[in-house]
């Protein structure tokens with residue numbers, strides 16, 4: 069059910085203020101300490117940001133996709149680490165339960181994911197299975213009413229704080245592809261689950277990733293999402309289809325912010341006796357960025373509406389993720405160029421955003437994987 073127009077407007081006004089008064093001024097603290105300050109985390113919870121995509125009956129805001137992307141575009145204007153802390157609960161850490169969980173699984177976990185009391189992480193990638201996720205090796209061997217999980221998951225966002233892992237593991241030992249995979253709900257603290265040391269990353273400091281290792285970890289069969297064995301890869305792909313729209317909106321928000329900062333800088337900075345914004349070669353870069361941001365926003369809103377109408381948006385989600393994530397990379401690159409030397413120096417802030425933006429072309433499916441999905445679908449649909 070959609071929110072009342074006025075309620076969404078009020079939420080967006082509040083978030084806009086929060087982004088500009090609280091998040092953007094604290095970006096440096098987050099990148100320097102690699103942590104989101106606890107007072108900001110508390111405010112994020114109070115604003116209901118953990119709850120965006122969780123149905124109202126489970127304590128969430130139950131936003132439609134069209135509403136969620138508007139919120140994601142706003143939040144996207146702040147350094148992406150702020151979104152990442154609640155992003156897994158809104159996306160990959162909760163949606164497997166929302167989309168395919170049993171009523172009991174929903175009641176048990178969704179209210180705590182919506183409040184932010186519980187952080188959810190999504191464990192698909194492995195050291196030997198990245199883009200080819202269907203070849204994953206983490207095994208889940210049946211043992212009576214339980215499964216015994218063994219394997220390593222790699223680059224798992226929010227793993228160091230997570231209370232709940234959605235783990236894709238191979239239940240059909242005879243299979244080597246996506247068909248023999250099930251999705252398990254595994255609570256942190258279950259014997260046999262270990263989280264590795266957070267990785268040092270190029271950007272997005274404050275949004276930790278780590279290995280999650282399973283060593284003879286005993287999980288009850290009731291923890292398979294939807295109690296449906298060997299359906300876990302399908303669930304994971306459904307989760308990513310939705311997540312790609314959300315990530316695209318974050319890219320568009322970040323690109324808007326970068327362009328705004330850049331134009332302000334260009335109007336201020338003077339060379340040859342004039343503001344550099346008056347130079348047509350600078351204007352061309354501004355115009356290219358504005359055009360591409362607008363195109364991404366149109367794509368994202370169109371795809372979100374189609375999803376809310378119940379259409380299959382797999383192709384549109386991939387087109388949108390491909391375009392928006394590549395677009396924010398180009399916008400950030402032009403921004404560094406327009407800032408000149410200052411674009412390369414940490415104090416001016418733009419180099420951090422340039423590094424932060426780089427991740428979007430890689431996770432939730434690389435650009436090449438989006439190209440493959442799009443091309444396969446177009447070819448199959450063409451007579």
Ligand SMILES: Cc1cc2nc3c(=O)[nH]c(=O)nc-3n(C[C@H](O)[C@H](O)[C@H](O)COP(=O)(O)OP(=O)(O)OC[C@H]3O[C@@H](n4cnc5c(N)ncnc54)[C@H](O)[C@@H]3O)c2cc1C
Pocket residue numbers: 189190191192193197198199200222223224225226269277427430431432433434435436437440
């Ligand atoms: C900061 C961060 C956070 C992450 N968070 C999570 C998370 O929470 N949960 C999770 O499960 N995973 C997560 N990931 C993992 C991420 O989804 C993978 O890194 C990504 O899917 C790519 O896999 P890979 O790194 O193994 O690269 P590879 O699959 O080894 O790809 C390497 C290169 O080869 C290209 N390539 C691969 N196959 C093809 C092909 N068939 N045709 C053309 N080119 C191809 C790729 O596009 C890429 O350019 C995260 C990664 C990072 C860096």
